[in-house]
Amino acid sequence: MSSEPGNLALTAPVPPEVVLACRGVTKVFGDHAVLRGVDLDVGQHKAVVLIGASGSGKSTLLRCVNLLETVSDGTIHLDGVDITDPRVDAVAVRRRIGTVFQAYNLFPHLSVLDNVMLAPRVVHKVPAAEARERAMNLLGRVGLADKAAAYPDRLSGGQAQRTAIARALAYQPRLLLLDEITSALDPELVGEVLALVREVKAQGMTILMATHEMGFAREVADTVCFLDGGVVVESGPPAQVLANPTEARTRRFLERFISR
Amino acid sequence: MNLRGGAAPIEMPAGVLVSTAVAVPPLSELELDRRRYRRGRAQRSALVAVISTSLFAIVAVAAVVNAPGWERFRQAFLDLNVASSSFSFILGGLWLNLRLLAVTEVVVLIVALFVASLRTLRSPVLFPFRAMATAYVDFFRGLPLIILLYLVGFGLPSLRLSFVPTDPTILGGIALVLCYGAYVAEVFRSGIDGVHPSQRNAAASLGLSPLQTMRLVVLPQAVRRVLPPLLNDFVALQKDVGLVSLLGAVDAIRSAQIINAETYNYTPYLVAGLMFIALAVPSGRLADYVGARARRREQAGSVV
Ligand SMILES: Nc1ncnc2c1ncn2[C@@H]1O[C@H](COP(=O)(O)OP(=O)(O)OP(=O)(O)O)[C@@H](O)[C@H]1O
Ligand SMILES: [Mg+2]
Numbered sequence: 001m002s003s004e005p006g007n008l009a010l011t012a013p014v015p016p017e018v019v020l021a022c023r024g025v026t027k028v029f030g031d032h033a034v035l036r037g038v039d040l041d042v043g044q045h046k047a048v049v050l051i052g053a054s055g056s057g058k059s060t061l062l063r064c065v066n067l068l069e070t071v072s073d074g075t076i077h078l079d080g081v082d083i084t085d086p087r088v089d090a091v092a093v094r095r096r097i098g099t100v101f102q103a104y105n106l107f108p109h110l111s112v113l114d115n116v117m118l119a120p121r122v123v124h125k126v127p128a129a130e131a132r133e134r135a136m137n138l139l140g141r142v143g144l145a146d147k148a149a150a151y152p153d154r155l156s157g158g159q160a161q162r163t164a165i166a167r168a169l170a171y172q173p174r175l176l177l178l179d180e181i182t183s184a185l186d187p188e189l190v191g192e193v194l195a196l197v198r199e200v201k202a203q204g205m206t207i208l209m210a211t212h213e214m215g216f217a218r219e220v221a222d223t224v225c226f227l228d229g230g231v232v233v234e235s236g237p238p239a240q241v242l243a244n245p246t247e248a249r250t251r252r253f254l255e256r257f258i259s260r
Numbered sequence: 261m262n263l264r265g266g267a268a269p270i271e272m273p274a275g276v277l278v279s280t281a282v283a284v285p286p287l288s289e290l291e292l293d294r295r296r297y298r299r300g301r302a303q304r305s306a307l308v309a310v311i312s313t314s315l316f317a318i319v320a321v322a323a324v325v326n327a328p329g330w331e332r333f334r335q336a337f338l339d340l341n342v343a344s345s346s347f348s349f350i351l352g353g354l355w356l357n358l359r360l361l362a363v364t365e366v367v368v369l370i371v372a373l374f375v376a377s378l379r380t381l382r383s384p385v386l387f388p389f390r391a392m393a394t395a396y397v398d399f400f401r402g403l404p405l406i407i408l409l410y411l412v413g414f415g416l417p418s419l420r421l422s423f424v425p426t427d428p429t430i431l432g433g434i435a436l437v438l439c440y441g442a443y444v445a446e447v448f449r450s451g452i453d454g455v456h457p458s459q460r461n462a463a464a465s466l467g468l469s470p471l472q473t474m475r476l477v478v479l480p481q482a483v484r485r486v487l488p489p490l491l492n493d494f495v496a497l498q499k500d501v502g503l504v505s506l507l508g509a510v511d512a513i514r515s516a517q518i519i520n521a522e523t524y525n526y527t528p529y530l531v532a533g534l535m536f537i538a539l540a541v542p543s544g545r546l547a548d549y550v551g552a553r554a555r556r557r558e559q560a561g562s563v564v
Contacts (some may be wrong), residue, residue, distance in 0.1 A: 036285055
């Protein structure tokens with residue numbers, strides 16, 4: 001994985017097994033450059049975990065990937081197609097990416113089942129009976145079959161977040177983006193959500209996630225990327241990055257993190 | 261830790277936990293290309309919009325100008341001589357509208373805030389006040405404004421009470437306040453109800469009385485929230501102040517009517533109408549601006 005800061009390897013070939021490839025991704029807000037050339041690959045069936053200080057741009061990078069933000073420079077390839085090209089249909093791209101937000105963002109006016117069924121029915125035109133069956137199936141997998149008729153305001157944080165994950169998985173996305181999905185949860189509830197992510201990964205989903213849960217990064221990640229100063233300072237297997245960082249900046253971040 | 265006054269030193273992490281802003285990097289050729297492409301697209305859609313709008317305008321104008329009655333219409337409604345000679349007289353009338361507007365807006369605000377506060381009181385002891393406020397809103401929101409104007413403008417003075425004013429402008433202003441007070445009270449009430457109960461709880465747990473909670477915590481948040489619909493009601497009030505002409509007050513519309521009676525020409529009405537529109541445009545833009553700012557504020561800090 002390329003991690004040269006600011007390396008604009010725009011012409012670097014993207015290997016076919018790579019689902020997501022970021023090259024020199026830059027994002028500037030006004031005169032504040034949040035990302036300054038992020039290079040990052042997510043291989044098929046792999047989980048890449050972003051760590052970094054608050055404000056280091058993890059969410060911004062995820063927002064760039066699902067085109068909620070327009071990159072200021074650089075390219076992002078999804079399955080070899082440059083999705084930062086302005087000619088690309090952003091809606092079609094987002095249909096292939098599932099996203100789970102920190103604040104769940106469930107639709108409060110829809111039941112749990114309808115939240116999960118919405119995209120398959122409306123976007124992917126799946127017939128109602130089939131969508132319902134698949135949604136019930138998914139809800140069973142996330143352990144919420146008995147909550148299908150409930151409304152989101154009746155769910156615990158962990159249940160809400162599992163519903164959000166089921167909703168993102170319902171249209172079988174190519175890539176799953178998870179942004180600090182456990183940071184609004186009580187410690188007891190964190191476990192159930194993380195177990196679910198682990199299972200989703202085991203079933204072959206490709207995942208890019210931002211988290212502050214180092215333990216989880218260690219368990220589920222194939223690659224950990226440390227984001228600082230707008231670039232990927234260090235990336236590699238969790239055993240190496242989290243236990244034996246080579247960069248002084250990574251070491252300082254982890255020390256502060258653990259000492260808290 | 262320094263707890264004894266003075267500025268306590270704040271420990272900052274050594275540039276690790278808080279990443280700092282860095283200079284904006286130069287753009288790559290690819291990004292410049294993308295920007296050129298987006299600019300080109302934007303220009304093209306702007307061009308298409310301009311062309312289609314002009315085409316529509318040309319067709320519309322042609323249809324009107326070629327209408328069989330166009331000459332008569334032009335003489336009756338678009339007489340430039342009448343327009344220029346009546347302009348200053350009508351503008352003088354508009355001055356009355358403006359003064360009336362300024363006063364009614366302030367009084368409407370006070371009445372509406374008062375009624376809305378009454379309507380949102382929770383205590384059972386205050387039920388009569390709540391019921392009266394509700395009756396007020398029901399009555400004056402339901403009554404057509406023109407009937408209200410006649411009732412207040414002609415009905416009240418006919419009682420011959422010494423303290424009832426006889427000036428049609430003041431009577432018209434009272435009618436407008438009664439009507440708009442009811443509307444704006446409902447706008448305020450929706451804002452008050454929209455403040456999350458946890459805010460009341462937080463205020464109560466600090467020991468604030470219900471009245472203090474309303475005044476210092478609930479109302480400031482409610483007002484901020486309802487500003488856009490409030491401004492919308494004021495734009496409506498801005499043109500409705502012209503209705504005092506029905507009671508005989510010499511405002512812009514009445515002035516136009518006077519000239520119309522002298523010249524048998526309708527152009528003065530058009531002049532007055534354009535003046536009201538010119539007044540509404542800045543208020544409309546202000547309402548847009550305030551609405552956009554409120555949205556930005558509400559949506560700021562949302563996660564992903
Ligand atoms: N729309 C925006 N306008 C201006 N600045 C923004 C905007 N969105 C994000 N930022 C800034 O970008 C920086 C990175 O924000 P981001 O949310 O990506 O951080 P993060 O790594 O996800 O942090 P956290 O761990 O707290 O979630 C912050 O300094 C933030 O203030
Ligand atoms: Mg974030």
